[in-house]
Amino acid sequence: MRDTFGNSYHARDIASVLHPQTNAKTHLEVGPTVIVRGEGVHVIDDEGNRYLDSGAGLWCNSIGYSNERVAKVAFEALSNLAYFPIFKHQSHHAVIDLSEKLLSMAPVPMSKVMLQCSGSEANDTAVKIAWYYWHALGKPEKRKIITRMGSYHGSTCVAISMTGNPAYHRSFGLPFEGFLHTDAPNYYRNARPGESEEQFSQRLADSLEEMILREGPETVAGFWADPVQGNAGALPPPAGYFDKIQAVLRKYDILFVADEVICGFGRTGNVWGSQTFDMRPDMITCAKGLSAAMLPISAVMINQRIFDVLKEESNRNGAFVHGYTYSGHPVACSVALEVQQIYEDLGLFDRVRSLEAPFMAMLSSLAEHPLVGSFSGCGLMGGIEIVRDRQARDIFPPEASIASRISTAAHRHGLMMRVSPTRIAFSPPLIISEAEIAEIGKKCRLALDDVLTEGDAPGIA
Numbered sequence: 001m002r003d004t005f006g007n008s009y010h011a012r013d014i015a016s017v018l019h020p021q022t023n024a025k026t027h028l029e030v031g032p033t034v035i036v037r038g039e040g041v042h043v044i045d046d047e048g049n050r051y052l053d054s055g056a057g058l059w060c061n062s063i064g065y066s067n068e069r070v071a072k073v074a075f076e077a078l079s080n081l082a083y084f085p086i087f088k089h090q091s092h093h094a095v096i097d098l099s100e101k102l103l104s105m106a107p108v109p110m111s112k113v114m115l116q117c118s119g120s121e122a123n124d125t126a127v128k129i130a131w132y133y134w135h136a137l138g139k140p141e142k143r144k145i146i147t148r149m150g151s152y153h154g155s156t157c158v159a160i161s162m163t164g165n166p167a168y169h170r171s172f173g174l175p176f177e178g179f180l181h182t183d184a185p186n187y188y189r190n191a192r193p194g195e196s197e198e199q200f201s202q203r204l205a206d207s208l209e210e211m212i213l214r215e216g217p218e219t220v221a222g223f224w225a226d227p228v229q230g231n232a233g234a235l236p237p238p239a240g241y242f243d244k245i246q247a248v249l250r251k252y253d254i255l256f257v258a259d260e261v262i263c264g265f266g267r268t269g270n271v272w273g274s275q276t277f278d279m280r281p282d283m284i285t286c287a288k289g290l291s292a293a294m295l296p297i298s299a300v301m302i303n304q305r306i307f308d309v310l311k312e313e314s315n316r317n318g319a320f321v322h323g324y325t326y327s328g329h330p331v332a333c334s335v336a337l338e339v340q341q342i343y344e345d346l347g348l349f350d351r352v353r354s355l356e357a358p359f360m361a362m363l364s365s366l367a368e369h370p371l372v373g374s375f376s377g378c379g380l381m382g383g384i385e386i387v388r389d390r391q392a393r394d395i396f397p398p399e400a401s402i403a404s405r406i407s408t409a410a411h412r413h414g415l416m417m418r419v420s421p422t423r424i425a426f427s428p429p430l431i432i433s434e435a436e437i438a439e440i441g442k443k444c445r446l447a448l449d450d451v452l453t454e455g456d457a458p459g460i461a
């Protein structure tokens with residue numbers, strides 16, 4: 001498609017845009033898929049191709065790609081108070097309403113809410129609060145942060161240091177010192193022969209305890225976990241996992257933070273992933289579904305224990321010196337509040353629970369494919385394991401470019417999905433219908449068949 005001067009958007013993109021999470025050199029050759037419109041769970045590109053988006057954008061677009069109710073609220077907010085900072089005792093109605101709303105929804109009692117623009121910022125803020133907390137208690141050496149391999153917590157320098165994936169650290173000289181990564185809770189890939197899920201969970205909890213003792217419990221500030229690991233391919237934890245992990249954290253007085261950036265707001269079948277997996281965090285970070293990605297906004301919720309300490313320390317220092325220009329932006333807060341109201345009006349969280357069975361049945365049927373070894377998920381979030389050999393659970397070598405081959409084939413069949421070399425993840429908008437879930441299964445199977453029959457990649461017979 002061309003602009004009014006006859007120039008191709010494709011060429012203009014290549015000439016001007018640095019794309020996040022993209023191979024910059026390949027992009028010069030292949031260029032962008034330019035999306036021009038969205039309708040419900042579908043998006044349409046500038047060549048008229050229509051795709052079912054099985055990933056809700058980046059796990060976030062819960063109520064579809066356009067919404068008049070939200071547009072009206074944003075227009076009114078922009079017309080009334082387009083911006084005002086909430087630094088130094090200033091406030092406005094939208095930030096108060098939204099903070100109260102979040103506290104009323106919290107899975108465990110929470111005391112205060114701090115708002116910013118992204119999941120990365122929320123995790124950065126929560127790390128600073130954890131450090132502040134231990135400083136205030138006279139334990140400044142208690143500052144190491146433990147997360148899990150396979151987790152993603154964002155792209156800022158701290159949030160990416162928390163992320164358990166060396167590919168995100170390479171060439172940046174990261175992670176920062178003091179960011180440690182314990183075992184991935186991946187039962188399918190990492191369990192020992194004959195080990196039950198409970199036994200595997202216990203082994204991981206023991207390994208976490210060994211790490212804490214090795215480092216010295218007096219040096220560990222907090223442990224972060226996303227209830228379902230999104231970046232590992234929408235991977236739910238094994239049975240008993242969070243029970244056993246939380247017992248270790250309690251034993252050594254380590255703050256527990258639930259990263260609900262993906263799982264919050266219905267994705268796992270409850271409002272919070274913490275409810276689905278019986279987690280009792282001291283802080284919660286959330287974003288994405290908070291505004292259904294209609295405007296950038298994220299939140300950190302802190303409990304009373306943390307607020308009591310923070311309050312005294314801020315008084316000693318003159319202020320809690322942390323905050324962003326856009327913290328509690330009135331337009332984003334108004335939009336988030338309206339989105340929460342829409343969730344309630346449409347009964348979307350109950351709807352996720354009722355769609356869980358057909359969603360899991362779709363994953364289960366895909367698991368019969370020769371390229372798929374297993375499946376797992378909950379709510380409207382799950383994935384299938386890509387294998388070269390189902391018996392051996394082998395993964396494809398990098399030269400097979402399996403992820404991009406499957407992705408390209410899926411595009412041909414009008415499906416967008418999140419593919420890694422080992423797993424395909426699905427997290428459709430919460431407004432998806434049962435028929436559209438079945439369509440994801442059908443299109444994914446066609447894509448996998450294509451890759452299997454192409455047969456020229458290393459490892460594909």
Ligand SMILES: Cc1ncc(COP(=O)(O)O)c(C=O)c1O
Nearest residue numbers: 118119120152153154226230261
């Ligand atoms: C679990 C989790 N935490 C944090 C983030 C970072 O959020 P953002 O991209 O809004 O900074 C993500 C992003 O996908 C995420 O999946």
